[in-house]
Amino acid sequence: xxxxxxxxxxxxxxxxxxxxxxxxxxxxxxxxxxxxxxxxxxxxxxxxxxxxxxxxxxxxxxxxxxxxxxxxxxxxxxxxxxxxxxxxxxxxxxxxxxxxxxxxxxxxxxxxxxxxxxxxxxxxxxxxxxxxxxxxxxxxxxxxxxxxxxxxxxxxxxxxxxxxxxxxxxxxxxxxxxxxxxxxxxxxxxxxxxxxxxxxxxxxxxxxxxxxxxxxxxxxxxxxxxxxxxxxxxxxxxxxxxxxxxxxxxxxxxxxxxxxxxxxxxxxxxxxxxxxxxxxxxxxxxxxxxxxxxxxxxxxxxxxxxxxxxxxxxxxxxxxxxxxxxxxxxxxxxxxxxxxxxxxxxxxxxxxxxxxxxxxxxxxxxxxxxxxxxxxxxxxxxxxxxxxxxxxxxxxxxxxxxxxxxxxxxxxxx
Amino acid sequence: xxxxxxxxxxxxxxxxxxxxxxxxxxxxxxxxxxxxxxxxxxxxxxxxxxxxxxxxxxxxxxxxxxxxxxxxxxxxxxxxxxxxxxxxxxxxxxxxxxxxxxxxxxxxxxxxxxxxxxxxxxxxxxxxxxxxxxxxxxxxxxxxxxxxxxxxxxxxxxxxxxxxxxxxxxxxxxxxxxxxxxxxxxxxxxxxxxxxxxxxxxxxxxxxxxxxxxxxxxxxxxxxxxxxxxxxxxxxxxxxxxxxxxxxxxxxxxxxxxxxxxxxxxxxxxxxxxxxxxxxxxxxxxxxxxxxxxx
Numbered sequence: 212x213x214x215x216x217x218x219x220x221x222x223x224x225x226x227x228x229x230x231x232x233x234x235x236x237x238x239x240x241x242x243x244x245x246x247x248x249x250x251x252x253x254x255x256x257x258x259x260x261x262x263x264x265x266x267x268x269x270x271x272x273x274x275x276x277x278x279x280x281x282x283x284x285x286x287x288x289x290x291x292x293x294x295x296x297x298x299x300x301x302x303x304x305x306x307x308x309x310x311x312x313x314x315x316x317x318x319x320x321x322x323x324x325x326x327x328x329x330x331x332x333x334x335x336x337x338x339x340x341x342x343x344x345x346x347x348x349x350x351x352x353x354x355x356x357x358x359x360x361x362x363x364x365x366x367x368x369x370x371x372x373x374x375x376x377x378x379x380x381x382x383x384x385x386x387x388x389x390x391x392x393x394x395x396x397x398x399x400x401x402x403x404x405x406x407x408x409x410x411x412x413x414x415x416x417x418x419x420x421x422x423x424x425x426x427x428x429x430x431x432x433x434x435x436x437x438x439x440x441x442x443x444x445x446x447x448x449x450x451x452x453x454x455x456x457x458x459x460x461x462x463x464x465x466x467x468x469x470x471x472x473x474x475x476x477x478x479x480x481x482x483x484x485x486x487x488x489x490x491x492x493x494x495x496x497x498x499x500x501x502x503x504x505x506x507x508x509x510x511x512x513x514x515x516x517x518x519x520x521x522x523x524x525x526x527x528x529x530x531x532x533x534x535x536x537x538x539x540x541x542x543x544x545x546x547x548x549x550x551x552x553x554x555x556x557x558x559x560x561x562x563x564x565x566x567x568x569x570x571x572x573x574x575x576x577x578x579x580x581x582x583x584x585x586x587x588x589x590x591x592x593x594x595x596x597x598x599x600x601x602x603x604x605x606x607x608x609x610x611x612x613x614x615x616x617x618x619x620x621x622x623x624x625x
Numbered sequence: 626x627x628x629x630x631x632x633x634x635x636x637x638x639x640x641x642x643x644x645x646x647x648x649x650x651x652x653x654x655x656x657x658x659x660x661x662x663x664x665x666x667x668x669x670x671x672x673x674x675x676x677x678x679x680x681x682x683x684x685x686x687x688x689x690x691x692x693x694x695x696x697x698x699x700x701x702x703x704x705x706x707x708x709x710x711x712x713x714x715x716x717x718x719x720x721x722x723x724x725x726x727x728x729x730x731x732x733x734x735x736x737x738x739x740x741x742x743x744x745x746x747x748x749x750x751x752x753x754x755x756x757x758x759x760x761x762x763x764x765x766x767x768x769x770x771x772x773x774x775x776x777x778x779x780x781x782x783x784x785x786x787x788x789x790x791x792x793x794x795x796x797x798x799x800x801x802x803x804x805x806x807x808x809x810x811x812x813x814x815x816x817x818x819x820x821x822x823x824x825x826x827x828x829x830x831x832x833x834x835x836x837x838x839x840x841x842x843x844x845x846x847x848x849x850x851x852x853x854x855x856x857x858x859x860x861x862x863x864x865x866x867x868x869x870x871x872x873x874x875x876x877x878x879x880x881x882x883x884x885x886x887x888x889x890x891x892x893x894x895x896x897x898x899x900x901x902x903x904x905x906x907x908x909x910x911x912x913x914x915x916x917x918x919x920x
Contacts (some may be wrong), residue, residue: 267743268845275744295807364815399890427889430849431842435635435770436884436892443628456745460840463750467767469757489747489841 234285243458251327251554257300258619259292260544261286261320263331263341266306269455273533274333276485278303279524280534281330284541287519294413294545296552302326308429308455310340317341321350327554328353328544330537333427335402336453342367351556353544355537357480357502360613363561363623369583370540370575371533372503374409375612380588381450381478381501382413384603390447392420395459396437397452406452406480408429409615409624416620422446424437427453432460438468441475451479457484462494472497478590483531484599492597494542497580502532503586507597513571529598539570543577543584575608583611627764632885633878640877641777644870645835646850647857648780649828653704655858656801657821659712660723664854665827669758670698670703671833672842673741679748686751689834696830700711704826708819709781716818721822730847737844745843754838765773769838776835780828787824788866797821801864822882838856860900862910872911878902 252259262281264274266517287298293299302324308422313332320326321344328351332338335358345352346368352367360374385393397403402501407424414421422444427436438461441449453461458479465477478499484506487495506517506529516538520530548554551562564579576585585608591599615621646668653661675692682688694766694913707729715721754772757765786796799807800817808814836846857876861868885890 267738269745270841271744272841279900318691378844425888432836433639433889435638436632437889439628439631439635442632456747456841457842459745463755463839464767465770466755467757469759469765491747491749527662594774597854 232376238404250325251326251556252325253297253554256297258295259299259300259302259324261317261329261331261540262301262303263306263316263320263329264303264335265308265314265456266303266355267306269376270306270308270333272489273333273360273454273481273483273486274306274308276528276531277331277333280526280530280538286523287501288541288545294548295552298389306332306337309312310336312332313337314340314344317344317352318348319343319429323350327351327515327548330355330540330544330557332356333533334400335399335405338367339401340476342566351544351559353537353540355540356533359402359409360615363581363613364371365582366556366562367512367582368540368543368577368615369581369611370543372537372586372588373583373611373613374406375380375615375618376503376586376609377480377501378406378409378587379413379615379618380605380609381480381499381590382410382417382419384499384590385448385568385607386417386419390419391498392422392444394422394446394447394449394450395424395452396441396449396455397424397426398454399432399558400429400454403452403455407489407623409419409449412620412624413618425459427457429455429457431457434461434464436462437461438470441465442468442470446475449475449477451477451480453608454481456489458486459490462490462498466494473501481500483533484529484597485531485534487593487597487599488529492593492595495593496595498593500591500593500599500600502589502591502599504532504535505591505601506530507598507600508572508589510571510573512569512573516571527587532572535571539568539572539575539584542568542570543575547577573608578611581611581613583613585610627762628885630762630764632771632881634766636878636881637874638767638774639876639880641770641774642743642835642839643853643857643877644777644878645773645780645832646829647854647861647869647873648777648784648866649825649832650854651858651861651866652784652794652821652825652828653862654855654868655720655732655861655869656797657716657818657825658719658863659716660719660724660726661707661712661825662709662851663730663733663847664729664826665851666727666730666737666828667700667829668833668836668850669733669842669844669847670700671830672837672846673737674699674830674835675834675837676746676748681850684751685749686753689754690841693831696834696852697827698830700830700833701823701827704829705819706823707826710824713815713818719859722865725796730851734844734847742845743844745841745846747841748752748837756783771837773838776831780831781866782818784828785866793817794822840884847884856900860903860910862912865910865912868910868912 218269264278289298306313330353357372395407546566547563549560551558563577566577588605589601590603674696678688678692754769757767796817857873862874883895
């Protein structure tokens, strides 16, 4: 065979790979479903809810645990008699760490399964992908993960932190420690890019230098150059918005380069207890995280939550912030439905303002206007046992401010 | 200066990874003209072998050492199985090997999901390999990267010596240069093919072991690597180990330099543009194989 022919065959191979990649990333549009929305099927003695998480792909390391804790809340509520006398029947779908798939599955849960609410999503990219689907169908999503803010949808309840409840307190903490310069490392998609825009605005207003900003594609495992850049920048700290298992590669490289938590701490906003376990405590000991909840958070509600989770999934399974926010989301939905006396989405939304729940993280209150919840900010440090211990907290729940209206430096952002 | 050497080392270590993943492919694609899309899954098999050994053997260092030969044999055996069941029927139809092995690669990914679960897993690196060597001037080189570099160079040396000096190597080269003539000269071409496939796939297994030192192990890790591997083999010149080695390191350094000066995404574009430009200038790749084959 001639070399020329070999090349044509290879071109064929490349086309096939490219085509497969594009199928995986391509967007799908759908026009079905009317403006009236699809109402939930509550004819029987059960009510269906959708569970939409990545059970495969790069985000599965994080999202499987969220699914587990949603299931725990569902079982607890069912054991206590259900919602409005109906047992919750969960319908699970795998988003596969692929945003068009999330949109497709959301449509399926709403239109075909006719669920009363959907719990799930992790990355902002997946939330942005399903947002129009929920808005078009006037269906409810309970989103459990901290995110970059600057968003508000009538059909999404945000039970994780917005920026003023996580990233801003994280920066305040660094500032209080005397940190004058930071390096930003993140995954290349909407959350890290928006978060870093906010961090840069904060830095400008607070006399902090941002010495560099680098992004790696989700799932990227080659961090040699980024770590070299971080190291030679001489920054006092690193602000890490990497998501998923890129963190594994990043922290392995970080340690190999001789960088330590003592010399150059990394503040991470997407690494919780489960990820610490996955990445390896040896790579993370002493590093900082910013969240609203840790397994070690004191209180009776948390003790009960941790015990129930471990009883169901195993004593070696840690609980984490997104898991807690997902768990809380199911209970908040239950409280809203009961206050409204109906599963109807508009009635549930109208009933949401002021709903409180004695959550594992402490008392949370729903703000009906933004559909976010008031949360206590907590900075934690990874210990040798893989658990995270609080080193600072905000003392009281911080009201959600997704558009950062109360911060003058953020005026140009939204 | 420190930064320059640091980046040079990063480039070389990216090159070492590229070399490891492309080496087996250079043998099966380059020498045998089989487009094996399942090569990436053989890499995955090597990585999971390391994971399994680490689960069953205590001590990260010991399990890594055992993983090297075991992963070579596991991936190699998978290659032989693929050769016996499918590829040997398709030697005259290279384009069909592409489709068939693509299907096999999807099946292997699903198999991995069923056996190990969808979430990616990690291995612990031996304590020795998590540190670094401090050189004068504040420069540090990571131990795991040095290990991968040494492994890649050892694999190239062993493969080169085997092809040049052993009777098996001579037979492989004879079959590559002219299958029909080799057959009438009494060389059992079918058995040579099988052995070549064993070695090529086994090298993918070694690459898999090395990759566990850098990042997570998952069912789709091979898909991300197969394109890089093909690029290296094609730019290097089909059928040429020398080209594979040079191009792997050149692309590694180009990637690291581009990334240092710009960003990771832009660096990838730079690498691809450079490859396209290079192939316009030398469509046959860096080196070409001179054969007496009539085809």
